[in-house]
Amino acid sequence: MAFYQLKKEQFINASLDEVWDFISSPKNLKHITPPHMGFDITSDNKDDKMYQGMIISYIVKPLLGIPTKWVTEITHVVDKNYFVDEQRIGPYKLWHHQHILEEKDDGVYMKDIVTYEPPFGFLGAIANHLFIKKQLNAIFKYRFKAVDNIFKTSANQV
Template identity: 55%
Template sequence: MKVYRLTAKQGFPISMEKAWSFLSDPRNLKVITPEHMGFKILSGADRDMYQGQIIQYIVYPFPHIPTKWVTEITHVKEGEYFVDEQRFGPYALWHHKHFIKQIDGGVEMEDIIDYKLPLGILGRLMHPIIVKKQLQNIFNYREKRLNELFGHLEGYQNSITFK
């Protein structure tokens, strides 16, 4: 089964503390997720992020098709990075690393997501037609919303790549 990788980088003219405060709060996922996905946290986001935290969501990847998604925060290094992994949901594998680092003029946020699709060859056929496009749209929206909230770091080239 093929493992895909999405890497997204974005620069902001803010402090590490402000970036960490926003990005490590699961409740802010709703702020940076397209409204049409109907993102709703069901449980697990009522405390500061910690290793072992289980968060349950409902999302609508397709109109009128709710999908329950359960993730676990498996690693946390306060102020620098955290990792969430799907325990139950639409992917055969979802391993999402969130890194924050100081750069000239602000911070760089980097997301690295390794994921596999279910359904074998059918999943692989659906990747370029549906899944990759949907993830591209989600991360384009996220980039736009984060720029609205924190501004764009002058001279920094945001990027989204797939492998």
């Protein structure tokens, strides 16, 4: 059983209120997901603000354009500080994603910590080495650029 962790950080030259309002709304997920992933929210709560216990369902095409159902639960929310989404149904054996905001004098650091385990044991570990890790990094690279454009900042990513 191998699990992995991806940590990303981005500086956003905007207020904490602006950043929180954007990231805590499920309808904005599509704007920060690469178009080739065919991301569509299928649950009825597209316009709601996230809350603890919220279930969000999507169709996403992470591999070879094959539509995959993904259901996440928002398991923790601390207003203007962080929220956590966990996969309930989807392509991973484990998916735990922490979204953390840290206010600074001149903006906000947005930190993501994704802990995940691919399915299929040893084969999943090979798939992670060959393409899953690269794909996740590419998704975050796209997201950083999208957030940069939305907030018209110069994104600093780590």
